[in-house]
Amino acid sequence: MANSGRLRRSALLAAGILLAAGILAAVLTDLFRKAPQKQSVVSFAMGSVLSVDLYGGADGTAEAVKNAVAALDNSISRTIGNSYISRIGKNGKCTADGDFADNMKALLALCEATGGAFDVTIGALSDLWDVGGATPRIPTQDEIDAAMALTDYRTVSLTGFQVSVPPGTLLDLGAAGKGMACDAAKRILAADGEVRGAVVASGGSILCYGENPGKKTWTVGVRDPDGGENDLAGVIRCGECFISTSGNYEKYFELDGVRYCHIISPFDGRPVNNGLKSVTVRADGGMKSDALSTACFVLGEEKSLPILQALNADAIFIYDDNTVFATAGIAGDFELTNDAYRMRGA
C-alpha cells in the first residue's frame, strides 16, 4: 500500500515536472508577441465607416481627423440640409467659404481633365435612376434626355466664394467625397509632427500616410467584386498614397438579368455597363484618386490611360471575364491573391 502510494507520488511528480516544463515553454513563446503601438478609432461619416489607424501621434489627433471629416461632410453632403451642396440644390446658388471654393475649383479641374467622365453635376441623373434608393426603376428616354440636359460641369459658376448653377442642375460630390475626406485627414496628420505612419479609410477610399512601422510597405487589399466584405482579388503594396475603387457591386439593382449599377455615365445618361467590374486608382491626392476611379470606370481602359498618365496616377482594371490589367506604374506593386482572377496576358 505504501509502495503504490509512493509510486503514485512519483508519477504525479513526473506529471508536474512535465507540466511545469510545458508552461514555461508556452510562456516563452507567448512572451514575445509584440506589435507596434497603434491607436485605432472607428466612426461613422459620409454614409459609411471612417477608420483611422495611427502609429505615434499626439493624443487627440485621431479625434481631430474625425472632426475634419465631419466638417467636410457638413459642407458637401446632399443629405445634410444645411450643407452648401444642399443649399445650392435648393436655391441654385450659395455663398460658401474658402475651403469649399478651393475644393470646387479642384473638382472642376478634374471634370475637365477627365473630359467630363467625372462630372460634379451628375445629381439629376443619379436621382433619376435612384440606384440604391427606395424607388429604382428604368427611366424613359425622354426622362434621360431631360436629365442629361441638366448635366454639364461647365455650367457651374464659381466666383470668389459664390457658387451657382443653372436651374434644375444638381451638384453631387458622392463620386469624390470619400477621397476628399482622405485629403482632409492627411492635412491633420501632416500638422501633427509625431505621427510615424497612419492608415485612414473613409468607406473604400484609403490614405496611406508615412511609414508602416517595421515593414517595408503598406498592404492595401483590393476587394473581389464578386465576393463578400472580406474577400480580396489582390493586394497593393505601397508607400504614401491614396487609393480609391469604383465598382458595379457597391450599389445596384438587377432587372431581366442586367445589372444597373450606381455609377451613371454623363455621356449617355445610363449606368455604366462596359465589361468592367471595378477600377482601382492610386494617386497622390484623395479627391484625385476617387474622381479618377469613377472617370476610368465610365471611360473604360483605353480612354483612361492617357488621363491617368497626365495626372500621374495608376490603375487596376478588373473585368467581367475575371481578367485583370494593371498599368505600368502599379503592376509591380500589385499581386493577385485570388485564383479566380488572372492578369491579362499571363
Added chain:
Amino acid sequence: MNRKTTSPAYRVAVTGILAAAAVTLSFLESLLPAMPFLPPGAKLGLSNVAVMFTAVAMGLPEMLAVIVVKCLFTLIVRGLTAFFISLSGGLLSGLVMFALARLSARRSADGGQKRAAFGYVGISAVSAVFHNLGQLIAASVTAGVSLAPYLPFLVLFGLLFGVLTGTVLGAVMPALRRQTAAFIKKGSKDGKAARSALPDQQE
C-alpha cells in the same frame, strides 16, 4: 548530512571544496572543442556532478552556494549576459534536483534505510533539461525574442547529457563516500562518525 552533528566549519570547508570542484569541471569542459551540431546552450554539464553530489551529501543552502560560485566563475570569464543566463539555468535545475533527491520511496526490504525514489540518472536527466530551459528563458528575455524553436533539441540533449553525468556520479559515488567518511570523522562535533551523515549508500 546532519546539521546537528557537523560543525559549521566542516560544512563551509566541504562546500568550498565542492564549489572548487564544480568550477574546475566547468573549466575543463570549456576546453573541449565546440561541436557544430549542438544547439546553442547544450553543454555536457560536467559541473553538475559536483552540484548533485552537494545536493545529496549536504543540504539546500550548500548546493545553492556551489551553484552561485560556479556562476560567478562564468561572470568573470564570459561576462554579465552569460552570468545571468547561467544563473537562471543553474538555480532552476538546482531546485528541481534538490526536490527530486529528497523524495523517498518505500523503505528497503530490510526495513532499514529509506530508499530513494529516483536514481542518479533520472534526477540528473531532468535537472539538465531544466537547466537548459532556464537558460533558454533567460536568453530569450535578454535577446528580446522567443527562442522557443530550440526547445525540443535542448530537451533531447539535456536528457542525453543528464543521463551521462548521472551515470558518472553514480560510478564515483563509492569513492566519494569513502572520502567523505574521513572528513566526517574530523568534522563531527563529538568526534564519532555518524552513519547517517554519509551521503547516499549505493544499493
Added chain:
Amino acid sequence: MKRRIFSKTDLILILPLLLAALAALFFLARPRDGARRVVVICGGETVLEVPLDALTETETHTFGGVEIELSPDGARIVSSPCPDQICVRTGLLTKIGDTAACVPQRVAVKIVADQNDIDAVAY
C-alpha cells in the same frame, strides 16, 4: 537514503520529456509551404520585416552591431561582435521557423510565414 544509479521510476521522469520533445520535433519539422518573410528583431522590437519574394538581390543590414544578409534564398547573420559567434555559425535560414539569435547583442533573425497583414481594403 539508499540510492541506485538508475531506478525504474526514473523512466517516469525521462519518458514523458523524451516523448514530448520528439513529438514537438515531429510537428515542427513539417515543411510549411507558402510565402516566407524575414523578421529582424533588435532590442525586443521588430525593426525589419521583408517578404522574401520582395527581394530581388542580396542586401545587407546592420542592427545592434550585427550584420545580416538578406537574399531571395533566405537570411543569415554574417558577422557579430559577440564572443561565442553562435549566431554566425547558425548559417543560412531558409525554412519557416528557422531562427538565428545573437543573445548578447539582443538581435534575432527568423523566417516566418508571410500572412498578408492587410492594412486596409479599397472597395
